Amino acid sequence: MGGGNGRGRMTRYILRRAAEMLITLLVASFLVFVVTEFSPGNVARKTLGAFALQEQVDLLYRKLHLNDPLMLRYVRWLGVLTGVEADPLQDPALKLDFTDPRGDRYFGNFGYSTLYKAPVNDVLWDRLGNTSLLAGLAFAVIVPLSLLLGALAGMNAGSLLDRALSTVSIVMTSIPEFALGVLLVAIFVVWLHVLPGTSPLDVHSGWSIAQQLVLPVAVLAIYDAGYVARMVRTSMAEVMAKPYVRTAILKGLPRRQVILRHALRNALIAPFTVILLQINWLIGGVVVTELVFAYPGFGRMLLDASLFGDVSLIEAATLIALFVATLTQLLSDVGYRFLDPQARR
Amino acid sequence: MSASVAAETAGRATPALWRRLPNSPVAMVGLAIVLFWVVLAIAAPLLPLASPNALDYMAMRQPFSSAKHWLGVDPLGRDLLSRIVWGGRTVLEVAPIAVLVAYTVGCTMGLLAGYYRGWVDAAISRASDVILSFPVVVLYVILIANIGPSAVNIVVAVVVASAPGIARIVRGLVLSLTHQEFVAAAYLRRESDVFVMLVELLPNCRGPLITDFCLRLGYTTITIGTLGFLGLGLPPPNPDWGGMVKQATSMITVFPHMALYPTFALVSLILGFNLLADGITELSQAD
Amino acid sequence: MALLSIRDLRVEYTTARGTVAAIPEFSLEIGAGESFGLVGESGCGKSTLIMAIMGYMGRNGRVARGEILFEGRDLVRAGAEELRKVRGGRIAIVYQEPSTALNPSMTVGRQLMEVPIAHSGASNADARAQAARVLADVHLPDPDSVMRRYPHQLSGGQKQRVVIAMALLANPALLLLDEPTTGLDVTVEAAVLDLLNELRQKYGTALFYISHNLGVIAQVCDRIGVMYAGKLVEDAPAADLFAQPRHPYTRGLLGSLPRPGADKRTHPLVAIPGVVPSAGRAPDSCGFLTRCALARPGLCDAAPVPLLATTPTHLVRCARWQDLPDSIAAADPAAASVAVPDSEIVMQARDVSRVFAVGKRRLIANDRLTLAAKRGHVLAIVGESGSGKSTFAKVLAGLDAATSGTLTVLGDDVATQPVRKRSATKVAAVQMVFQNPDGTLNPSHSVGYPLTRALKKFGIAHDRKTLDARVAALLDMVRLPPSLRHALPRQLSGGQKQRIAIARAFAGNPELLVADEPVSALDVSVQAAVINLLLRIQAEQQTTLVFISHDLGLVRYLADEVVVMYLGQVMESGPVASLFDPPYHPYTEALLSAVPVPDPTIRTTRIRLEGEIPSPLNVPPGCRFATRCPRKLGAVCETMPPPARDADNDHVIHCHIPLERLRQTEPVFRHAS
DSSP: OOHHHHHHHHHHHHHHHHHHHHHHHHHHHHHHHHHHHSSHHHHHHHHHOTTSOHHHHHHHHHHTTTTSOHHHHHHHHHHHHHTSSOOGGGOGGGOOOOOOTTOSSOTTOOOEETTTTEEHHHHHHHHHHHHHHHHHHHHHHHHHHHHHHHHHHHHTTTSHHHHHHHHHHHHHHHSOHHHHHHHHIIIIIIISOOSOSOOOOOGGGSSOHHHHHHHHHHHHHHHHHHHHHHHHHHHHHHHHTSHHHHHHHHTTOOHHHIIIIIIIHHHTHHHHHHHHHHHHHHHHTTHHHHHHTTOOOHHHHHHHHHHHTOHHHHHHHHHHHHHHHHHHHHHHHHHHHHHOGGGGO | OOHHHHHHHOOSOOOOHHHHGGGOHHHHHHHHHHHHHHHHHHHGGGSOOOOTTOOOGGGGGSOSOOSSOTTOBOTTSOBHHHHHHHHHHHHHHHHHHHHHHHHHHHHHHHHHHHHHOHHHHHHHHHHHHHHHTSOHHHHHHHHHHHHOOOHHHHHHHHHHHHHHHHHHHHHHHHHHHTTSHHHHHHHTTTOOHHHIIIIIIGGGGHHHHHHHHHHHHHHHHHHHHHHHHHTOSSOTTSOOHHHHHHHHHTTTTTOHHHHHHHHHHHHHHHHHHHHHHHHHHHHHHOO | OOSEEEEEEEEEEEETTEEEEEEEEEEEEEOTTOEEEEEOOTTSSHHHHHHHHHTOOTTTEEEEEEEEEETTEESTTOOHHHHHHHBTTTEEEEOSOHHHHSOTTSOHHHHHHHHHHHHHOOOHHHHHHHHHHHHHHTTOSSHHHHHHSOGGGSOHHHHHHHHHHHHHTTOOSEEEEESTTTTSOHHHHHHHHHHHHHHHHHHOOEEEEEESOHHHHHHHOSEEEEEETTEEEEEEEHHHHHHSOOSHHHHHHHHTSOOTTOOTTTSOOOOOOSOOOOTTOSOSSOTTGGGOTTOOTTTSSSSOOOOEEEETTEEEOOTTGGGSOSSSOOOOGGGOOOOOOOOOEEEEEEEEEEEEEETTEEEEEEEEEEEEEETTOEEEEEOOTTSSHHHHHHHHHTSSOOSEEEEEETTEEOTTOOGGGSOHHHHHHEEEEOSOTTTSSOTTSOTHHHHHHHHHHTTSOOSHHHHHHHHHHHHHHTTOOGGGGGOOGGGSOHHHHHHHHHHHHHTTOOSEEEEESTTTTSOHHHHHHHHHHHHHHHHHHTOEEEEEESOHHHHHHHOSEEEEEETTEEEEEEEHHHHTSSSOOHHHHHHHHHSOOSOTTEEEOOOOOOSOOOOTTSOOSSOGGGGTOTTOOSHHHHHSOOOEEEOSTTOEEEOSSOHHHHHTSOOSEEEOO
């Protein structure tokens, strides 16, 4: 199997997976569309708010062609998104006062947010950026922490150290984020007064940005590191029991070399995919942490939008979340093939 | 130990799993915690507790602990001890049912996908992938926000979120089991597909599924708590640990116990399930 | 001074059930350059012994007593660093399963180079050169290319050579071999054994070879020890052991093996009654006590029996060794080879083919097979991996359907009729016994459950009473206690599970039984019992038996007719006697010469096949065997399918070589005289 052939095969695999990813995105976004826009009456009502008159709602209903079949409306939404069509909500004739400085027809037009009274793109990316900051910091803590805990435990499977580390990991995963948030706040804010109780990312709040970030990152890191550490431990313990590790030891290799070259290399293949999937969770799933600390993040935005009924924002945010999810899935699959020679056939 | 060395030290076959539980201290601790809450939940109506929904404004004079309210009261003056016990009952009513329904759906999907393969497998796996590609909380938020919060809807949300994961496990097990000779032997008796799936294959998935069951009870408890915290749980005034924490967070600087007690309760139950799962895994690997 | 000296070794394991003495007492000496073979069945402690020598017994094992002296040092009391230097450097291991013994994510070259780098501090370039050299020594072509590959890109035989190479790299004084050829095809195994002998000569390494296969040990070892229940029960030079086995267990082992030239009528296999005791449960005095026909109370169960020297080189642990009859029972002259009476054909395959579509390519598992089985006879189908014999077995039983051809079984053409399309009576009439005893029974069901199901599904019994009676009868037929019906499979031994599988197959009173390697996964002493059982039932019920196997010795013993398959085609077929004498098909000849015979007095022609079995995805045109045939004529073999040559008496050989020339070949087995 020559190098050229192998590379060609890998490229074709990547392309194929990317195509599948696109299909999954379309299907999933369609499902979301269905769920949120299911009763078109609500869409118009949600757009105008609870206090609008029924005639206004009916007028909007007709204007937005909300009685068209779902599939057609989905296609139209895709049309607005790709810049092929203009966003109907921004039609000045509706007198809704929704204006977007970028115009009403451009690629990436997610529409207008009724919750924040601004174009979706003004709200979405900002929030996504905040969450990415949080996610990035958390990830930077989670990966080394979990690898260390898990590898140490797995290498000495069955020993007291393993028992202790495993118990610590289990306890870490048994505390849901909000509970962890509450506990940490009780300790560090109420009792010790060393950290702020909320993290609105406001420089004028009396705490530095770094201090505001400590607790949310800690909550995410503690919960997730425990989970990943358990995966790493299991994988490591399994690999240490494999015959080829025995071969390496009985070949007379120094223990360090056995662990690093033979055991870890194989033990990290499975957790690698798990670790990548944590990115997925860190983007969308941290809504709870953001809520506890009043952090202006992506998850909280999605929650607020869902509760309010801000259709455009929900669809936009979900699409982004799905994109991140499928992208990490793709990266982990490709990476897995790369790491495991047997998967490269 | 290698297979040959293991053969040399094996004696008679090991006894059933539940009989071996006492061998694992981790499992026993987990079991004890879980049983504690189960007993409390069952006994709730019989215990001399104040009503969990009764508002007692006078109690706010002694919010931390009093003769009448052993654990104090919540921001609205309701007895904490009673709300915690009843909250536990709520969780233990919803979680097991949700997980059981998820198992029924997930096992069916997994059995069909693993047994028939081909397009059935492709369809089910593709659908699972789509659902699993949603970050879990996003999934819950979207579902509940749109279909409304209620016990039934929580069960539905849990089923939708968990069934694909279960299906994947079952599918993997079935794929490896169908190669075993006893399945071929069943065909040589002209057993039907349904018989093979339910009688020959499914019982052999018991091992990994039991561990997963305990773990999933833990995750579901976390979910119910989290949904409660987000305001998407059971509608008030049902005592719901997550909801209780949410209501109490505003008071945390003054009355930390109002948020902390339900937090401890929730964490202990989840820890119980997780320890039990870990202990069972350890036992099944000790062979 | 002996190279390796084990004295009074006792190895214990702590398990959930308490402390178990896997090896209660063991003493042995191996000199430099000597080749010592240790024979024992599963559970006798031989693997534990090897791990104890290397000091690798896991968390639960320890040496409770005794010493293991190697080159003067006691390995039991050696420090970690000292032990590390010995491992791989002075003592190396060749493992049983080469696929799992190699790291799947590291190239072969890298894994080989680690040895000289760790032991002699060689540089990368030096290590690479050394690795290439030793790969050439184990006859792997194109060492550089092999070194760049990953283990999964090599075949089983190639992987085993790599493991051997890796063991030899640091030029160890002692090589421990743990059943290294189990799982390899016979022809590949023969080549590996040849290699071991050659390397032994070249490097002067001492070999400590453990196996359950007496034939293999006879090929490689000068001296043989027999291990039972953790103790050494006999220790003698190879020739002596086979000529004059002095321990009842050794006698039993040899008696349960089919001997070349013997068949089921003249030399019935003698099974050893009972089962191998699990570790720590054997009687302290004599482990074999419970199964020994010669056991005398008061003598054999009083005190631990020591190793006695019958001659200076032949030791035996038996209190009654002098009372053993001089040699194994001679052939029964009265039952001289009576030819089995001819009968009608119940299974006729004509041009049966089974082709699998793999992506765009075709995997030809069976290619126009034509063979027949007669009522009440035993038809053996012999072949190595890739021959397609298991595929054919499945088509016959209905677990798969053929792509073309006709397969007439008991009157109907079932070639394209899998089980679902066959009638209930037809399905009951053709049943199967499988290879792997561990997978053959559903671990979640009691042992009696499949028997009851079979009886119900075939309409033989429906009410409780009749069912119970029939199940009891079936268990009795396979010589198992009726109370066993409530047991779970994990409580049974391998032999017992296979008996249940046989009972299950016979539940519907089949007329044709397909047995796919039913005893290959069982211990030697148990094989004899199960074979005898199968033959007895078959004879009583006049069932036709189609017996799939790779073991030619066993086939010689029990078959009436034989078909030899290679890469999906029939090479040779005919009555069993005609197959083991010339004329042979060249492949049959090579196969016969590769059989490890447990008798050093028999000389075998040495024919070794080059290369590997081609993949069934890429079958050579013409004669399938042409790529490896030592007697290849030339281009005609590569391009033209060989004609079927009839060598009288239904003996057919598919070969281009004319029959007269084939008749002139030397017989493969000859007595040394």
